[in-house]
Amino acid sequence: MSELLNIKNLTITPKAAPQKLLVNGVSLTLESGKTTCIVGESGSGKSLTALSIMSLLSPQLAKTSGQIMFQGQDIGQLSNQALREIRGKRIGMIFQEPMTSLNPVLTVGYQIGETLTVHLGLNGRALKEKIASLLEQVGIPANRANSYPDELSGGQRQRVMIAMSIACEPALLIADEPTTALDVTVQAQILQLLDTLKTRMNMGMLLITHDFGVVADIADDVVVMFRGEVVEQGSVTAVLRNPQHPYTKALLDCVPDAEGKKPLKPIDYAWLNEIKASIPA
């Protein structure tokens, strides 16, 4: 097993308000073939952490401290050209809503093919075969290559996005809330697919979610973020069995335990807010 990703002490602030710590001293590591989940509520800094791995922070934001090492290279030291090589090729990314990432006027086969042509220089017959094989790997019949995004279901569109993200066999896959927009049964299928592909391709997977149920199903390690900081991290077994931080405990109380002994409770937001308010700033 080799260390794929190592984030040390990452801090992100708005350029216009450098005292506002959107991400504050975040550190995490990820090995090939493993899944780390970043879990936390909306606004806790999960997406900014992920975007900074690809050096894709918006120009209004600044990384004011920290280092991101990917396959032994310091992302902060790379040229724009080197970063373009990494994005989509060595690091794949999937977002929450596939419809906003897919172009409605191009067939899904064409869109998968673009990635393959740009990064791997494939064309002609080899390109067609690779598109068909990728679609099959994500559970879509190869003849759907000629379909437009709106001819597919939400789950199928997310499968197309997954096909695009793994097209170049990346070493790292970042999935930011990849199942949030899907209904529950489809969510489970997509998570299962991601898990299978991760194992088959020995990728490291960084999965962002606000759902501890997803963490329990899929993660090796978990990083809990709250107000821009990591409040707890460790192996999923340790954190689920023995959560230390009140925020983690509150989140965990909302999901069934691994053996399904505890019934699923709806999230009691009033209570969660009370706990959050009691945590010192």
Ligand SMILES: Nc1ncnc2c1ncn2[C@@H]1O[C@H](COP(=O)(O)OP(=O)(O)OP(=O)(O)O)[C@@H](O)[C@H]1O
């Ligand atoms: N360009 C920006 N300028 C100023 N603040 C920003 C900018 N982008 C994000 N933020 C703020 O940074 C904080 C962290 O955002 P981030 O998107 O990382 O949260 P998140 O945990 O991924 O939430 P969600 O689950 O809703 O996506 C939020 O308070 C957000 O409003």
